[in-house]
Amino acid sequence: MxxxxxxxxxxxxxxxxxxxxxxxxxxxxxxxxxxxxxxxxxMIHSKTINEIHSLTDTELDLTNSKVNNFILEGNKNKHNRIELKEWHAFKxxxxxxxxxxxxxxxxxxxxxxxxxxxxxxxxxxxxxxxxxxxxxxxxxxxxxxxxxxxxxxxxxxxFFQNEINEIVCISKHKDKNTHDSTFKKYLSIKKGMSFGFIPISENEYVWFLQFDSKLYNSIFQKSSEIENDINSKLLSEFPKEIKELIGNSDLKKAHLWKNKExxxxxxxxxxxxxxxxxxxxxxxxxxxxxxxxxxxxxxxxxxxxxxxxxxxxxxxxxxxxxxxxxxxxxxxxxxxxxxxxxxxxxxxxxxxxxxxxx
Ligand SMILES: Cc1cc2nc3c(=O)[nH]c(=O)nc-3n(C[C@H](O)[C@H](O)[C@H](O)COP(=O)(O)OP(=O)(O)OC[C@H]3O[C@@H](n4cnc5c(N)ncnc54)[C@H](O)[C@@H]3O)c2cc1C
Missing domain, CATH: 3.50.50.60 (FAD/NAD(P)-binding domain)
Structure with missing residues (x-):
């Protein structure tokens, strides 16, 4: 066949x-x-990695792919740390x-x-x-x-009605990542938004800014304008850690992901x-x-x-x-x-x- x-x-x-x-x-x-x-x-689970390996005689290089922790930062400095056992991040x-x-x-x-x-x-x-x-x-x-x-x-x-969109980008650093294989997510940075970042190599993170499309679609309309939108309208809202990540990113390559379900x-x-x-x-x-x-x-x-x-x-x-x-x-x-x-x-x-x- x-x-x-x-x-x-x-x-x-x-x-x-x-x-x-x-x-x-x-x-x-x-x-x-x-x-x-x-x-x-x-992020992919080790079960999916095993499925990929079942397809071939060779194996994926897993160096620096493991993500060991998830930290959720909420309002009023409240946070929650969870150990992850079987998750990896890949480009x-x-x-x-x-x-x-x-x-x-x-x-x-x-x-x-x-x-x-x-x-x-x-x-x-x-x-x-x-x-x-x-x-x-x-x-x-x-x-x-x-x-x-x-x-x-x-x-x-x-399709379901679109409710949440996101901006995704990669941030590259001169030095090694300092977050010890941790996926970190800030909730409600600004009302109706969250920001997460995940290490994907020794000196890179992928980050995403998720936003309520009803509130922010008028700000974020085109991938090509994200650099200006973030710098002029939003950067002051972010904690220092996130500002640094954004500062180390080529925002011209940021992608506006319009979710479809x-x-x-x-x-x-x-x-x-x-x-x-x-x-x-x-x-x-x-x-x-x-x-x-x-x-x-x-x-x-x-x-x-x-x-x-x-x-x-x-x-x-x-x-x-x-x-x-x-x-x-x-x-x-x-x-x-x-x-x-x-x-x-x-x-x-x-x-x-x-x-x-x-
Ligand atoms: C360019 C791109 C970037 C992505 N980046 C991310 C990411 O960073 N993070 C994440 O979580 N998910 C990402 N995704 C989505 C993720 O890869 C998919 O949700 C998942 O892997 C399921 O994959 P899929 O092969 O079903 O669909 P897709 O990954 O969307 O692949 C579909 C493929 O079909 C091709 N195609 C479309 N129309 C035609 C046509 N008429 N003729 C021939 N080929 C056609 C597309 O070019 C694409 O390569 C991305 C998808 C794409 C296409």
């Missing part, structure tokens, strides 16, 4: 490796150029490189923008790309992210087209679940394809399993949004994303 994967993000690459391991012929087609698809960074590009390096040149093509499918007797026979190229296959996987185009050929998507889709597949990762179950970044669920969905799909008698029964089994997980994440996201929007934070009962095991 030849499987065409549309989208070479983390879910698409993980699915390709899982399928390849089970002797499927795979082709990944990615819209962007590989070197222009990097992103920032995220997105590092995971992409690792997965991509396991594919051959004829298994991965970048600069390939998907346009539409060609059908015969109700089944897709080929994916057509905007440059006119055609990829014939037996199964087509949509791994093209939250704004998936493949999804339009499977079902109609609905899918409602549960009516279906994850139609005929021989199937969705994985954010295309199937994109959630808000507050849940810290995108990377782990993207990898798990690719692996699950490969598993059921291998063990089921027909493509139809495999896709039905896949959908059932993943929908259950997705329904849990949706519930969990609602709880996190409520907590954020309450603004009066009860630090001792703070519900922490990292305790939601992938």
């Amino acid at each position: 030849k499987v065409i994967i549309i989208g070479g993000g983390i879910a698409g690459l993980a699915a390709a490796l899982a399928l390849k391991k089970n002797k499927y012929q795979v082709v990944v087609r990615e819209k962007k150029s590989f070197y222009n698809n990097s992103g920032m960074a995220f 997105r590009i590092k995971i992409l490189h690792f997965l991509h390096s396991q594919l051959t040149d004829d298994e991965y093509y970048d600069n390939s923008d998907f346009s539409h499918f060609e059908y015969k007797a109700g089944e897709a026979v080929a994916a057509i790309f905007k440059d006119g190229s055609i990829e014939y296959g037996d199964l087509f996987i949509g791994a093209d992210g939250i704004n998936s185009k493949v999804r339009n050929s499977v079902c109609k998507a609905q 899918l409602k549960l889709l009516s279906s994850y597949h139609k005929a021989n087209i199937c969705l994985i990762g954010d295309a199937a179950h994109g959630s808000i970044s507050l849940t810290s679940s995108g990377v782990s669920s993207g990898i798990s969905s690719g692996i699950k799909l490969a598993q059921v394809l291998n063990s089921s008698e027909s493509l139809k029964s495999a896709l039905e089994e896949y959908e059932k399993a993943r929908k259950e997980k997705n329904a849990q994440t949706i519930k969990y996201a609602q709880r996190l949004k409520l907590q954020f929007n309450k603004k009066l934070i009860d630090i001792d009962n703070y519900y922490l994303p990292l305790f939601h095991k992938p």
